[in-house]
Amino acid sequence: MNHLLEINELEQRFDVSPGFFDRLKIRNGRLRYQKSIVHAVNGVNFQIDRGEVFGLVGESGCGKSTIAKTIIKLYEPVAGQIKIDGEDITSYDYKKMIPVRKIVQMIFQDPYASLNPRIKVLDIITEPMAIGGAALGKAEIREKAMELLRRVGLGKEHVNRYPHQFSGGQRQRIGIARALSVEPELVIADEPVSALDVSIQAQILNLMMDLKDEFGFSYLFITHDLSVVRHISDRIGVMYLGFLVETGPCDDVFLNPRHPYTKALLSAAPSVGEKLHIDPLDIKGEVPTALELPPGCSFQTRCPFAFDRCIQERPRLISRVSDRMEACHLLDN
Ligand code: SF4
Numbered sequence: 001m002n003h004l005l006e007i008n009e010l011e012q013r014f015d016v017s018p019g020f021f022d023r024l025k026i027r028n029g030r031l032r033y034q035k036s037i038v039h040a041v042n043g044v045n046f047q048i049d050r051g052e053v054f055g056l057v058g059e060s061g062c063g064k065s066t067i068a069k070t071i072i073k074l075y076e077p078v079a080g081q082i083k084i085d086g087e088d089i090t091s092y093d094y095k096k097m098i099p100v101r102k103i104v105q106m107i108f109q110d111p112y113a114s115l116n117p118r119i120k121v122l123d124i125i126t127e128p129m130a131i132g133g134a135a136l137g138k139a140e141i142r143e144k145a146m147e148l149l150r151r152v153g154l155g156k157e158h159v160n161r162y163p164h165q166f167s168g169g170q171r172q173r174i175g176i177a178r179a180l181s182v183e184p185e186l187v188i189a190d191e192p193v194s195a196l197d198v199s200i201q202a203q204i205l206n207l208m209m210d211l212k213d214e215f216g217f218s219y220l221f222i223t224h225d226l227s228v229v230r231h232i233s234d235r236i237g238v239m240y241l242g243f244l245v246e247t248g249p250c251d252d253v254f255l256n257p258r259h260p261y262t263k264a265l266l267s268a269a270p271s272v273g274e275k276l277h278i279d280p281l282d283i284k285g286e287v288p289t290a291l292e293l294p295p296g297c298s299f300q301t302r303c304p305f306a307f308d309r310c311i312q313e314r315p316r317l318i319s320r321v322s323d324r325m326e327a328c329h330l331l332d333n
């Protein structure tokens with residue numbers, strides 16, 4: 001059976017070069033034209049099955065959101081393959097993506113920026129159904145939208161209001177209703193609660209999980225918040241500098257992190273490291289710039305266990321124990 005989502009060797013880069021004259025550099029006495037390329041996503045592989053919640057974690061800027069936007073083709077991938085239910089959508093254009101957007105929907109971090117401020121709530125929710133060519137009449141589409149609004153905790157009195165007339169939590173409820181209006185099989189949630197007040201984060205998370213149980217879709221859940229990811233995920237992937245460095249069942253990874261970066265990340269989070277008694281692992285320095293990836297392992301400039309092979313050879317994400325994968329030479333020994 002096909003995976004619902006399959007990502008193979010996905011690469012994403014962005015040209016952030018300054019103006020033409022600023023790119024000219026003198027090197028070895030010769031004038032050179034130098035580009036600045038951000039290596040945002042580097043050979044990432046993972047799969048998500050039906051009904052599964054896959055949490056993607058890592059520090060800000062590690063490429064998580066770029067992967068999400070590449071999957072739904074807001075960015076064209078530079079290399080690699082994206083498959084939805086076995087269908088290769090990597091080279092699909094806008095028109096070919098229309099039916100795919102009925103299968104894959106996205107909930108964005110900033111609910112205000114992702115909602116059209118000039119459209120009333122009812123139209124925001126019915127719009128994806130109309131674009132997707134739902135085989136429903138106008139009255140049925142309206143009825144379905146009203147039911148979705150009720151299901152996310154809003155009512156009749158809200159349908160003719162504009163996004164700016166709602167709180168952040170309510171706007172995210174509208175974003176969730178809009179995503180679910182086409183009955184997707186996969187919902188990509190990109191930091192869906194991090195822009196919200198702490199007091200309502202739990203309400204929105206509980207709503208999202210209740211809806212998943214009710215409708216039976218899968219989540220690709222992107223967050224930097226380890227306690228959130230532990231609460232909701234079946235499996236997780238840990239990212240560092242655009243590379244996926246460890247994957248596995250959520251509880252296994254939290255109780256027994258195997259990659260040095262995962263250990264450092266978990267032990268540094270007070271809500272996780274102390275509770276699970278993970279030995280502190282201090283890492284030195286800052287995350288290197290994605291403009292110039294270090295040779296070999298992406299983590300070698302900060303890893304306390306780095307040895308010669310780490311500088312010479314990029315580790316591949318491979319499985320050494322059942323259900324787990326890590327990209328680390330140390331685990332080969
Ligand atoms: Fe550390 Fe080497 Fe493993 Fe990279 S491959 S995480 S540098 S031990």
